[in-house]
């Protein structure tokens with residue numbers, strides 16, 4: 001049980017101004033695994049003031065000193081890898097080995113990468129008679145989701161600190177514990193007071209207080225479209241920079257010359273990574289109509305071969321989802337898919353056999369999915385794959401782009417030129433080929 005009774009503000013572990021607390025629930029045992037303070041808008045304002053006061057001197061700190069602090073943060077995360085990985089596995093449900101490599105390894109590497117980048121990055125560039133100077137934007141509010149909790153925090157905090165910005169971090173109330181561990185690591189690394197601040201709380205109170213604060217120069221938000229829209233609205237009143245990374249309904253396009261077995265298996269693995277709780281998951285698989293039946297069989301076999309169970313046990317492929325709310329949402333999407341006429345190939349809304357406790361969802365594959373169905377349009381955020389038939393490369397591009405989202409995609413082909421041509425027509429931020 002991890003009990004955090006204080007927030008981290010102005011270099012100190014500070015009492016929250018309210019008496020509220022959040023219980024953090026273990027995804028497998030459904031028991032309370034930790035507790036953090038529920039901060040208020042007053043706490044958010046205190047943290048912003050501290051970050052503002054620290055900004056000028058942090059921005060003027062030599063880059064090698066900032067790199068030294070980031071290296072210490074990297075070392076601090078590495079030293080606590082096992083404990084942090086177990087925490088994320090409890091919060092999110094991801095298998096422990098994946099947690100070590102992805103949930104903790106990535107953020108550790110992120111801190112190191114920014115320390116190294118400071119060595120070579122050119123903050124000034126002369127172009128003709130002009131000098132272009134890259135300056136830190138100021139106080140950055142970082143608002144993060146629960147699915148990769150430490151990674152999302154580090155992916156915002158490390159570059160901000162490297163650039164010379166000061167930070168207020170507000171983690172997700174569902175999975176806040178590794179943000180508190182990060183604050184301990186930063187505290188131990190000896191950063192000047194006020195450079196990094198941590199305020200837990202709800203989105204509606206602390207999140208909006210930060211997004212709307214006139215002393216916050218930038219808000220960097222990752223989460224749902226709903227909350228991102230609200231953050232943008234609230235931030236607009238005080239004219240600040242806003243970066244939003246939102247949801248996805250990404251397509252994996254399999255062209256007719258692709259190695260089918262490999263493409264379907266890898267596509268399904270991508271969709272089910274982190275138990276489907278990944279923004280960039282390839283949740284729509286677009287398959288040539290002539291190979292559709294074979295692709296459905298391969299996907300069924302691959303899904304049924306997955307070892308679903310306790311993510312703390314070696315060899316588990318798929319653990320539970322992060323919360324009861326998320327489990328219920330995903331099961332309800334599965335029921336909607338059935339009601340709207342998609343063919344349930346495997347899985348379904350019932351829990352996997354024998355897994356009554358823990359927020360488990362059966363790995364689910366749908367065939368005969370039409371791109372207009374709810375399960376093809378909305379982000380399910382669970383282990384649910386939709387197979388959709390396409391008739392040509394053009395048709396596949398049309399289907400992939402027929403989405404309100406534009407986060408990620410995959411293209412599979414034996415011909416790299418053809419794959420490249422398809423990838424370039426996809427209106428997404430990122431495309432993986434083969």
Ligand code: NAD
Nearest residue numbers: 144145146171172203207208223224227230245246247279
């Ligand atoms: P969420 O939007 O519910 O919450 C994200 C964060 O925003 C939390 O800290 C929450 O407290 C805060 N928040 C909620 N309402 C707010 C408001 N009105 N004002 C300010 N802050 C508010 O999302 P979630 O359920 O934690 O995460 C899942 C979502 O995140 C999915 O949609 C997923 O696709 C997305 N995501 C996107 C990326 C990406 O890089 N694009 C990465 C990971 C997750």
